[in-house]
Amino acid sequence: QVQLVESGGGLVQAGGSLRLSCAASGGTFRSYAMGWFRQAPGKEREFVSVISWSGGSTYYADSVKGRFTISRDNAKNTVYLQMNSLKPEDTAVYYCAADRISRTVIQGKGDYWGQGTQVTVSS
Secondary structure, X not given: OOEEEEEOOXXXXXXXXXXXXXXXXXXXXHHOEEEEEEEOOOOOXXXXXXXXXXXXXXXXXXXXXXXXXXXXXXXXXXXXXXXXXXXXXXOEEEEEEEXXXXXXXXXXXXXXXXXXXXXXXXX
């Protein structure tokens, strides 16, 4: 059983930056592809980004491409989401997810999910 705990959310002005972290425990972190999703009030959860188990492959939603960067440190069992040039429409609860298959993560069907961290971008 893998436990995921997100951190790093907060309130930031438009154009600012935040770095989210997701710490994993209880499993072999390097075995899992890791992803980030977000859910804004009144909207469905949407895919943000995924990174392969090795970190060698990444994929982003068009809405964040060029602004967000996903990375991982397998020695620290942690995945990160660096968010730059934030916009008010990035406001959401951000969740990390894990699965052995990247495609499953992208589809939102990962085996493990964190509790989320709130990101609020003011205009």
